[in-house]
Amino acid sequence: MDPEIRGELRTLPKSLAELVAKHLVAAGDLLDQDPERAYQHALYARRRASRVGAVREAAGVAAYTVGRWQEALSELRAARRITGQDTYLPMIADCERGVGRPERALEIAHGPGTDRLDMADQIELRIVASGARRDMGDLQGALVELQCPQLKERRARPWVARLFYAYADVLLELGRKEEAREYFSRASAVDREGVTDADERLAVLEGLEIVDVGDDVVWSDAEEPDFDDFSEGDGGAAAPETGGRSAEEDR
Structure with missing residues (x-):
């Protein structure tokens, strides 16, 4: 477990801290393989230690993963309030989309705190903002949200692959097939961790x-x-x- 999280858990009685830690570890281990079970572990930890920021974060991420948008929104807001961290903003904004408030998602994406995010989170917010524009039927605006200097990035990073992929997806919906093919190809080239299905999308375009x-x-x-x-x-x-x-x- 992350030393910072252990530090937060020290505010609890020792036996309770150990119990909550076990459920947090289980939630983290199961998040990709069995999101629903991960959610149940995180929910148990949240019931026992609701004033710990790391616990509220785990509950929020788990709820987000299983599509419980309103619950995730509440937990992630609480985690941000407790910890003072802005790293939750991309998920918070995406939850606003999930509950049908794309306008609010855009306010968050362009609001205070975003300039303090690292590049990966800034790109994630751009992707969320682009999705919000698409929710509102503004495809051209969705494309503009993704237009940034990082579209020229060549390093193999997960956030680079996600940016290229999102850009290609909007281009394709706009009917700009050749440009979409180019960016799906770029996404495929830098996606070393398999965070997108760029290979499959490119294959479809190539027949x-x-x-x-x-x-x-x-x-x-x-x-x-x-x-x-x-x-x-x-x-x-x-x-x-x-x-x-x-x-x-x-x-």
Whole structure:
């Protein structure tokens, strides 16, 4: 557990601190694999230690992950109030979108505190603001929200991949297919951690499908080959047997 969180838990009686810590660790471990169970662990910790900022943060993140927007909004606001940290702003703004208040999400995205965020959180807020514009039917405004110097970034960072992906997605909805292809390609190139499905989106635009072959992934023509052309004795090469499965079959 993070030493800073342990420090916050020291404000509790020792036995309670140990119990809450176990539930926080469980919530963190399960968040990706079983979000609902993670939420239940975070909820238990919140019931036992509601004045600890790290606990309210965990409850807010878990609620956000399972789509309980209003609950997440309340918990993340409390965490921000207790800790004084602005790192929760992107999720808070996205929760406002979740409860149907895109205008409020935009106010947060362009409001006080945003200049103190690190670059990853600033980009996340841009993505949320772009989504809010789309909620309001303003596609051009959604594109403008994402236009920033970081669109020229070349380093492989998760936030770079997410920015390129979001930009490509809006371009595609605007009907600018060639530009969308370029930015999906850029997202794919820098997405070392698999935070987007840029490969799949790019494959669709290229008319390809992604096929698993052992530990490798290859792209092939989406149309099935005509194996009738490979009849015995016609001198043609035998059709390859890859044993691979398409991305669709894996889902």
